[in-house]
Amino acid sequence: MSRTPARLAAVAAAGTLVAVAATAATAGATRAGAGPIKIGISLSLSGDFSDSGKAAQRGYKLWAKVANSHGGVLGRKVQLVIQDDTSSPTQAQTNYQNFITKDKVDLVFGPFSTLLTAPSAAVANRYGYAFIEPAGGGPAVFQEKLHNVFFTQPAPVLQSADVFVKFLSSLPKSQRPKTAAYPSLDDPFSSPIADQVRALLQKKGVKTVYKTIYPSETTDMGPVIQKAASKHPDAIIGGTQNGDAYAQVKAMVQQKFSPKFVFLTNGPNDPAEFPSKVGAKNVNGIFSTGDWFPQEKSFGNAAFVKAYVKAYGGSSATIDPSSAEAFAAGQLVQEVAAKTKSIDNKTVISTLHKGTWKTVEGNLRWNSIGEPQGSDLLMEWIGGKLYPVYPKALALHKPLVPKPGWGSK
Amino acid sequence: MHQVIQAVILGLLIGGVYALMASGLTLVFGIMRVINVAQGALVILAAYLSYALFSHAHVDPFLSVLIVTPAMFVLGVLVQIVFVRSLRGDDAEELSLLVTWALALGIEGVLSVIFKTTYRATSPSYADKTLTVFGYQVQFVRLMAFVGSAALLLVLSLLLTRTKFGRAVRATVQNPTAATLLGVDANRVQTLSFGLGVSMAAAAGAVYGVIYPFNPGSHYDLISRLLSIVVLGGLGSLGGAVVAALVMGVTEAVVAVEWQPTWASFSYFIVLIVVLLIRPQGIFGVRERAL
Structure with a gap:
């Protein structure tokens, strides 16, 4: 049997598919160990969405700081791996690809805006990662019907x-x-x-x-x-x-x-x-x-507002809701960990799909494609x-x- | 009919401000054959300067024209000397397009860092005042902006027609080589004219911020409008820019009211295309003779 270039290419392609499938199957599993829990987040720290991207960054960082001051999650410190995507959907996709395949993060959180969330969620889904995201509430995100998406606001944009x-x-x-x-x-x-x-x-x-x-x-x-x-x-x-x-x-x-x-x-x-x-x-x-206001009597909101003002100055009135939405993403992970003693992505996805979850954004629950079922x-x-x-x-x-x-x- | 006349008033008032912005663009093109695509960004820069003076020093935005305009004249002179004058050769016109576009992006970047990308508005106490004339509403700030723009355009026109500098400018527009041979310092004329063009943008920008909310990215829409005004009026024609700006203002306002805002800008471009088919040089432009 002769080995023609076409056959060689077919064998190589099949090999690549197997390798990708194997990576995807294992990448979603949480890496055991006593090291920090690494969470990859692509954020618009420059470009059109930079103001909101930076507000989300403040929320994420504040959650990590608060969580770490209480001993972290499951006894492990939280380490955020944040990369600028320059408000570009392509760069956001690349960032999530790198988080998962190169940095080998344990979890990923979403970027800012539907424009960047929709393609990024697909990358996370391919590798079996949960995609808890604070700012992608537009139809483009839910049209993909991804089971790993969880939007941390009370209602979809529409x-x-x-x-x-x-x-x-x-x-x-x-x-x-x-x-x-x-x-x-x-x-x-x-x-x-x-x-x-x-x-x-x-x-x-x-x-x-x-x-x-x-x-x-x-x-x-x-x-x-x-x-x-x-x-x-x-x-x-x-x-x-x-x-x-x-x-x-x-x-x-x-x-x-x-x-x-x-x-x-x-x-x-x-x-x-x-x-x-x-x-x-x-x-x-x-x-x-x-979707949020400073005086809201939601879970942990008073402490969030107090910690935010202490960390970043200003007053409760100057807090961008994007910060609260990002903070809520972290709260969800903490709650899943407390309930299941695991932050394995498969566990996170299956657990969040059941019941109602308390966050600074109110009590959240989702349908099978991540659309929140509450009201603004x-x-x-x-x-x-x-x-x-x-x-x-x-x-x-x-x-x-x-x-x-x-x-x- | 009442609706249409009301829309015409709205369109004329705003057209006057666009005329002031476009006057600088057409002046610079007429003299240097430079299409200053940073004109929109310079308008927004001036809007921010006026906003900063109003917010921090309580300077009335219309009075701030007296500060912002000379300051940006100096900026314009520096930009011409540093970036534009050094462009030589047959590609100078095309290169100036790239250089001024880079300048626009640079201004946008600096404004985004300093003021962030949130919208700003200069809101003096009289911002909401409306006069009723013969049953028609005339917004006070728009009227002020229109009158101020008309006054500045008149000054610019007198400068170009009644002064020695103006004669030098017109001579340079008509025949740069002949003007130089007759002793006109072309470099000086070009530098001062560029500064003058930028200062027109500055004056318009100071009042723009009172009428519309703006952010650093607002210049993209502005420059597309300004370029179309200059093309409709005739490249290099001050009078043409004024007429075209008024045509744009009125066309857009009437179409938005009587039809749909979606077609407002489109309808103006239809006017532009029709005029260019009949008069390729624009309403007041001069057809260039082939050598």
């Missing part, structure tokens, strides 16, 4: 505004909006959320009087708001990111258009930035959602401060309805 619909439904009929306008940003994390709210509200009889999607390069919200205002809606419900949310509010103020309800998916939920962008006197009565919090600006106002059990203030005029308390 369902994050459902809580606003529930809140409106809880109001006496006379106070509910009858008409709504939906100006939204052409962005996978903005307009689909507003579309979801619109579909739910239409079923409840709220008439859509205007809807539009504006491109990301739209800096001037004047014409968009002018058109919306001409339809006299009771509610403005915008699928927004921060910049266009600020511009929408400024345009409403300048055009003296003050609807009964203003709900924006992002922008108002940034307590440190929002008042300075739209004017502190214009924030009251504006709704948004959030409805936040509202009242008296110049941002409060959770719904669900009632978690509210720190009574909701302010309808929205007062611009410049009012």
Whole structure:
């Protein structure tokens, strides 16, 4: 039997497949030993997502510090192996590949944003690693239907505004909006959320009087708001990111258009930035959602806030939720370890899929593809401060309805 | 009709500010054949300087123009001397594109480090003030920005038409070789004009931050708009830049209100393409003769 180049290539390919399969099968197993527990994390420490990436880094590091000060996990110190991915999905994938095959870390935690999480989770899945991730809540992550993903926020991004619909439904009929306008940003994390709210509200009889999607390069919200205002809606419900949310509010103020309800998916939920962008006197009565807030009575939250302020300075109001989301990832590992006496990836995955888990982000549970099954919090600006106002059990203030005029308390 | 007229007012007011930004770009191109793609980044740099003066020293953003503009004139002169002047040969125009793009990225990087990537806005006490004229709303800050831009464009126009420096600039635009032979110091004219172009960006940037939230990456959108304004108006034409900026402002605002914001920018580019098909040199551009 002659050995042709084609046959040789086939044999080599088969050998490679076997080797990869063997690596994948063994890589997920926890390496026994008394050394530190190494956790690989790719983070956007430079590039577009660097602000949020650094906030997540603070959360991860704080968790490691707190855990180590209490003797580590299963008696082993926690060692974070953090690599910058420059906000690039390709680099994030490379980083996770290296963590698993070169650094031989015990566990991996997720990067920042859906864009980087989706491809990274697939790498972790290939090697049997659990992928506890704080910031990839978009459809791209869950479309892959990976069993190793666990998103450490209460709700997936697309369902994050459902809580606003529930809140409106809880109001006496006379106070509910009858008409709504939906100006939204052409962005996978903005307009689909507003579309979801619109579909739910239409079923409840709220008439859509205007809807539009504006491109990301739209800096001037004047014409968009002018058109919306001409339809006299009771509610403005915008699928927004921060910049266009600020511009929408400024345009409403300048055009003296003050609807009964203003709900924006992002922008108002940034307590440190929002008042300075739209004017502190214009924030009251504006709704948004959030996955975490400093006064939340969730598991370990008070200690987290205290430790954060001690470690990084500032106040509870300046803590970026990304830090809490990252901190929650560590809490989950600690709880699994306490329950099973193992941090083996297979154990982590199977254990987290059962029951409810207590974190600073609230009590989390997931379906088989890592989508959290809870609800975000409805936040509202009242008296110049941002409060959770719904669900009632978690509210720190009574909701302010309808929205007062611009410049009012 | 009320809606359309209201949109036209919005578009005209914002078009005036874009005209000021684009004036520097077209001036520099007319004199040096340099497409300064850092113009958008320079506008954003000025917006940050004005923001910093307002936040830390309580300097009114419109008054900050008096500080930011001369400071950035000096910056423009230095950039021209260090980066642009040294470009020689037939490739100088293409190389200047790369050099100014590198400058834009450098400015973006420095701003990201100092101010982070979160959005900023300069919000003086009158930021939300709105006047009602014949039933139409006119935002006070936009009106101020428009009037300020118009005044600066008038000063620039007078500078170019009524002064010795202006004559030297126009002579250099029309025929650099002849101008040099007649005793015009081309290097000096180019350096000062580059500084002047940057200072126009600076003045516009100072007021830009009052109207729109901005972050270091805001320059990408700006430069695409500014380049299209300059092309529509005619490369090197100050009057053309003003008219094109107003056309852009009004077209986008009216389409956004009457149709969809998605098509606002697209509709302006349709106008641009139609004009270029009829007049390839732009509205006020001069067709270059082949040698």
